[in-house]
Amino acid sequence: ATRYTGLIQHYADRLPIDDPADAISLGEGRTPCIRTYNLPRRLGFEGEIYLKFEGLNPTGSFKDRGMTVAVTKAFEEGSRAVVCASTGNTSASAAAYAARAGMTAFVIIPEGKIALGKLSQAMMHGAKVIQIRGNFDDAMEIVRELAEDYPITLVNSINPYRLQGQKTAAFEVVEELGRAPDYHALPVGNAGNITAYWLGYSEYACNKGERPTEACTFCGGDCPYLGTAKVDSRPKMLGFQAAGSAPIIEGHRVDDPDTVATAIRIGNPASWESALRVQEESGGWFDAVSDADILEAQKLLASSDGVFCEPASAASVAGVVAEIQEGRIPQGSTVVCTLTGHGLKDPDTAIAQSDQPYTVDATEAAVEGVIKEFI
Ligand code: F0G
Numbered sequence: 001a002t003r004y005t006g007l008i009q010h011y012a013d014r015l016p017i018d019d020p021a022d023a024i025s026l027g028e029g030r031t032p033c034i035r036t037y038n039l040p041r042r043l044g045f046e047g048e049i050y051l052k053f054e055g056l057n058p059t060g061s062f063k064d065r066g067m068t069v070a071v072t073k074a075f076e077e078g079s080r081a082v083v084c085a086s087t088g089n090t091s092a093s094a095a096a097y098a099a100r101a102g103m104t105a106f107v108i109i110p111e112g113k114i115a116l117g118k119l120s121q122a123m124m125h126g127a128k129v130i131q132i133r134g135n136f137d138d139a140m141e142i143v144r145e146l147a148e149d150y151p152i153t154l155v156n157s158i159n160p161y162r163l164q165g166q167k168t169a170a171f172e173v174v175e176e177l178g179r180a181p182d183y184h185a186l187p188v189g190n191a192g193n194i195t196a197y198w199l200g201y202s203e204y205a206c207n208k209g210e211r212p213t214e215a216c217t218f219c220g221g222d223c224p225y226l227g228t229a230k231v232d233s234r235p236k237m238l239g240f241q242a243a244g245s246a247p248i249i250e251g252h253r254v255d256d257p258d259t260v261a262t263a264i265r266i267g268n269p270a271s272w273e274s275a276l277r278v279q280e281e282s283g284g285w286f287d288a289v290s291d292a293d294i295l296e297a298q299k300l301l302a303s304s305d306g307v308f309c310e311p312a313s314a315a316s317v318a319g320v321v322a323e324i325q326e327g328r329i330p331q332g333s334t335v336v337c338t339l340t341g342h343g344l345k346d347p348d349t350a351i352a353q354s355d356q357p358y359t360v361d362a363t364e365a366a367v368e369g370v371i372k373e374f375i
Helices: 038-043 063-076 089-101 116-124 136-149 160-166 168-177 192-204 272-282 291-305 311-325 347-352 364-374
Strands: 033-035 048-053 081-085 104-110 128-132 183-187 236-242 285-289 334-339
Touching (some): 033 168, 038 048, 038 311, 048 168, 063 081, 089 104, 089 116, 104 116, 116 128, 160 168, 168 192, 183 192, 183 311, 192 272, 291 311
Parallel strands (some): 104 128, 183 236
8 A cells, every 4th residue: 555645646637736746745635434323313314424524634624635736836836925814724724734835824814703723723833824803805805915916825715726626525525435425515605615526526427528417617518537437426515604604695795794603704705606506507505504503513413423523514514404304305315514624623612512521629539429420
């Protein structure tokens, strides 16, 4: 067996990198697709629900898949600095990969709305952290202009190399399940990731020298992967936004987005149009989930299936729970939920919604006193 050295080398034939040996990598990718048992049982669901646990990437989120490609490409092209606007995870990932490449990372974040773990990562990796008195959408407008005025590479998901890297998660799901799932659910902020998964699934279904039956507009009919199909179907894509930050569902931009899931606190998604295309081409749909349902799903996964994700990630599960309960996902379906980030990213939210620890004297009797309540 050859050593796994990250997704650029692993998927070299499907990524736009000149020399994969020079990849700037932290061994990202190859995350597990974990089957749940308690969740479907609790829902009375006779089907399969898998968790693509992207929190197990090197910096704890799916962003690493895109960042390895974006930073490798930036370095290859001679750039020496990267910049991003971020709700936290992109900044952590950009900071780590820039450090690895010996580049400077500038990260622009909304003051006070970044989960603690993410902020600590950006700081530890040596990024120049600039907090603005504004939200993510304000930060995004600023970095778009900065990247035009200065020799700095923008590594938000409007950088096409980000999506190229992120599409590999769909490859892994197909390889792990031996087929495409019937439904694939994701939390949606800028809608970059749902676009990337659709790209990945579409490439793996690009069949027999023809395009898949529905028009695959990503390749414009000029797909380099024609005839290399690994599967003959693609999933219906389900996108979930937090109710207080749901511009795609409401059909208009939200000026003051709010949600406990700070990662997806976005009112003006950068990839809005491609999100709508994904919905139409895949036959899937978008919906909103409340903060209460997001937190409940997060707690349920952690306490009954042993998987701890951050609040934004739990939006995919909260959404799937609702779709199953309302009968829109039929019995017998195979469903994959992407858990985009690790629960340790946001310890404050986790602790605030959990039972607090018992505090007792340092004696066996005192500890016994607690244990006896449960035995
Ligand atoms: N889940 C998590 C944990 C995220 O950090 C993000 C986006 C998303 C879901 C949504 O993905 O934007 O591609 O639809 N985080 C960005 C950031 C905005 O700055 O870290 P999307």
